Structures are given as structure tokens and as C-alpha cells.
Amino acid sequence: QVRLVESGGGLVQAGGSLRLVCTSSGRTFRDYAVGWFRQRPGEEREFVAAIAQSGTDTYFAGSVQDRFTIIRDNNKNTVSLRMNSLKPEDTAVYYCAAELNVDSMISRMDPDYWGQGTQVTVSS
Numbered sequence: 001q002v003r004l005v006e007s008g009g010g011l012v013q014a015g016g017s018l019r020l021v022c023t024s025s026g027r028t029f030r031d032y033a034v035g036w037f038r039q040r041p042g043e044e045r046e047f048v049a050a051i052a053q054s055g056t057d058t059y060f061a062g063s064v065q066d067r068f069t070i071i072r073d074n075n076k077n078t079v080s081l082r083m084n085s086l087k088p089e090d091t092a093v094y095y096c097a098a099e100l101n102v103d104s105m106i107s108r109m110d111p112d113y114w115g116q117g118t119q120v121t122v123s124s
Contacts, residue, residue, distance in 0.1 A: 002026030002113045004096045009118030012086055016122075020081040022096030022115060033102035034072065034079040035059075035111065038092035038120075045109060048094070051079060052102050059106060063089075086122045093117040 008020040022034060035050035048068065050059040055072035069082040079096065097111035105111045 002029055002032060002098050004098060004113055004115035006094060006096045006115045006118040009094060009120045011121045011123065014086060014088055014122055014124050016086055017082070017084045018086065018120060020083065020094055020096075020118060020120070022079045022081075024077040024098070026077070026098075029077045029098070030074045032098040032100055032112070033105055035097045035099070035102070035105050036070065036079075036081050037095045037097055037109065038090075039095070039117075040089075040092045043092075045095070047106050047109065049081060050102050050106055057102070059102065083120070086120075088122045088124045090120060091122045092120060094120050 003025045005023050033052050036048040037045050038048050039045040049070045051070045051072045067085045071080045095117045096115035098113040099105035099111035
């Protein structure tokens, strides 16, 4: 099984940057694709970014393309999300997730594992 813990959230001014880190204690972490999702207040959870098991295939939502970067380190059991040029609309709770099939995780938004979430607040 996989246990996911997010860190790195906080308050940042518009235009600033944050680095979120998803850390897993599961010994089968390398078998799972990992994604980042976010949920704005009163909104449904939405896909942000994902990375396949090998770390070579990455996926991004159009709203964060060219601003966010996702990086995987299977040796350290971590997936990082670098968020640059943050906007107030990026304010949300960000969740790390894991599933065996990356396409299914993105389309169905029902991964096998969820982290507890970390709050990101961008001030204008």
C-alpha cells in the first residue's frame, strides 16, 4: 500500500512561487503514477498535473501549462510540483494522488490513494 503526505503549501503573493512535495512511505511507490489535484472552495476537485511511473511522461492541465513543473524521484519516493507565476485563481487545497494507470487517474479522478492535502493561498 501507499501512504502519501503533501508538504510545502502556504501563503504567497501573486507572481511568486511555491514547491509542493508529495512523499510516499509505500514500498511499491515506483509502481504507481502520481498526480496532483486541487480543489477551490465551492468547486469540484480538478486535475493539475501528473507523472508516470518512470518519470518520463508528464501531463498538465491547460491552466497551469508552462507555469508548473512536475518531477519524480523514485529513489527518494517523492514527487515535487514546482509552481511559478502563481495567480489568485491558483488558491486551493492541493492533493497528491497515486494510481497504477495514469490515464485512468486523470480521466476518472478516482485514484487508489489520496494524500491529506496542503493549502495554497495566493494573495492579489
